[in-house]
Amino acid sequence: MSVVDSSPESAGTAPERLREQRGWCWYDWANSVFPTSVGTVFLSGYLTAVAKVEAQADTARNGPNACADSSLQQCDISAFGVHFPAGSLWGYLLSIATVVQVLVLPVMGAIADRTQNKRRMLGGFAFAGSLATAALGFVGGSDWSLGVVLFILSNICWGSSVVVYYSFLPEIATPDERDAVSARGWAFGYLGGGIALAIQLALFIGHDAVGISEATAVRFAFVLSGLWWAGFTLIPLSRLRRHQAPHGGEHGAGIIVAGFKELGQTFKSARLFPLTLAFLFTYLIYTDGISTVAGVSAQYGRDELKLDETVLISTILIVQFVAFFGGVLHGWGAKRWGAKRTIQISLLVWIVVIGFAYFVQAGQQFQFYGLAVGIGLVLGGTNALSRSLFSQMVPPGREAQYFSLYEIGERSTSWLGPLVFAGVGQATGSFRLAIISLVVFFVVGFVLMIFVPVRRAIEASGNPVPVKV
Structure with missing residues (x-):
């Protein structure tokens, strides 16, 4: 080679x-x-x-058949x-x-x-x-x-x-x-x-x-x-x-x-780099929670909070633009505390945001906008730092292959969060309980992140270790 x-x-x-x-x-x-x-x-x-x-x-x-119905x-x-x-x-x-x-x-x-x-x-x-x-x-x-x-x-x-x-x-x-x-x-x-x-x-x-x-x-x-x-x-x-x-x-x-x-x-x-795989497994857990919250937030606003489409469209734009500042903020945090610790802080913020979502009152659009701001602050930054941290653990010369595993892993597990949300919603008849159930993905991700030895994982992959990790 x-x-x-x-x-x-x-x-x-x-x-x-x-x-x-x-x-x-x-x-x-x-x-x-x-x-x-x-x-x-x-x-x-x-x-x-x-x-x-x-x-x-x-x-x-x-x-005529059933499609005559609207x-x-x-x-x-x-x-x-x-x-x-x-x-x-x-x-x-x-x-x-x-x-x-x-x-x-x-x-x-x-x-x-x-x-x-x-x-x-x-x-x-x-x-x-x-x-x-x-x-x-x-x-x-x-x-x-x-x-x-x-x-x-x-x-x-x-x-x-x-x-x-x-x-x-x-x-x-x-x-x-x-x-x-x-x-x-x-x-x-x-x-x-x-x-x-x-x-x-x-x-x-x-x-x-x-x-x-x-x-x-x-x-x-x-x-x-x-x-x-x-x-x-x-x-x-x-x-x-x-x-x-x-x-x-x-x-x-x-x-x-x-x-x-x-x-x-x-x-x-890949089995020669178990610490890289350990981080990937941890990432797949909390990113499933992130994608699920992003995917079901409109349904939660429409069906549980009874908000109209104008509010939901406005919320999408709020999330997009706030996420810009959230990404910049996460970059600053990583420079100050390292990527691992900043990701952990971000996961704690996710837990708080989901807890707030549970208490948003029906019809209160400004409370929902506040929820959108919270989501936007951590939505992009968590994944951005996960991307850069994973890149530190990839063996040189195999970057695209490991990132393909990163991407397909994310897609292969993306069914679990929606399944939990839908299952809890069906079992309890409440989307509030369904949304709060997603906290488990962030709690588990936070706990597992504690035990991922990031510095050792970077060294084991043959890459230089940054000053802040």
Whole structure:
């Protein structure tokens, strides 16, 4: 294996590193529009509505059925001979997209490490994903199946690009720079995602003023998301460069075969780094709690607190913009106390925030806004420092592969938090008890974090230990 020195010091002078770091942060800004605008806000409702049109057309062809009712759960659609309610389409689609990512991302990470064509792969995945995202703007009528295919393609490209993007972090920042760079990128991502979403929501809310329908406004949002993602990706591509020599000389289809071999070697060698895996396991527990709180907060506000959609939309924007300051604050905390201790403080804040959520009174929108501020302060920063801390524990030369494990681990366990929330809600009939039950993820994560010997884990992976960990 031929590998050049991949230490950040080999990247050149401090100004040269800073130029790459600033360019790197722009990809957080570029890609955040996809999970925020497409995944969280617009596509779920739009695709479900398109599926209902197909179900109603099927009713017209085959005679009356339950879809005459206005409930989406009683409007059946079919795929590959399987019938299911239109209202369940989004949940099934997320599950399928996650499974596909779990299968694809490790191989993409191995290929990235093997070829070291990270910059080219980042651009390829970003542009292909942004094209598929923009193409969602052509989904209309009853063609929900086209939307399914485009979302799966864009989701694969987004996940693959993020794996490659993360793998640059150990190469462009010294151990002592890494927490600040990661936090800055994450904060920048929330700011970019928030600005893009604000523009799209302004068009959506004011669609009558510009003479378009709600559906057309949503389709414009998809096109804007694709253009935003592709356009801002040009900035990191202009600044990032190769830091390692290829691990092999394969070309064409041989790269894929070599990627599988490289992945097999990584799985075999992973057991030699048990402390890295211990941190990864701890992270997967508390990040499941984080993603669940972010995912169910709108449902909690709508169904338990009886807040209207305007309040919920405003809350999404509050979280996005406050998360920018939260990311910066976490970067400052890591510089002062180290990443591990700052993550632990952040987990304690999460526990307090969820406790506050339990006591928010129905109909009290300003209390809900206060909850949004609390979530925003810790939402991005916790994951940003987890990303940088994990990068310290990754064996040199296998950055993309380990970050693919990081990403698929997060997706593979993301079912547990929603299951707890839904199960407690069903068993007790109360979303308040369901939301407070999520505290367990943060308590367990905090306790396990105490026992992760971060300094030893970094040393065992063969990396230099930063002054503050």
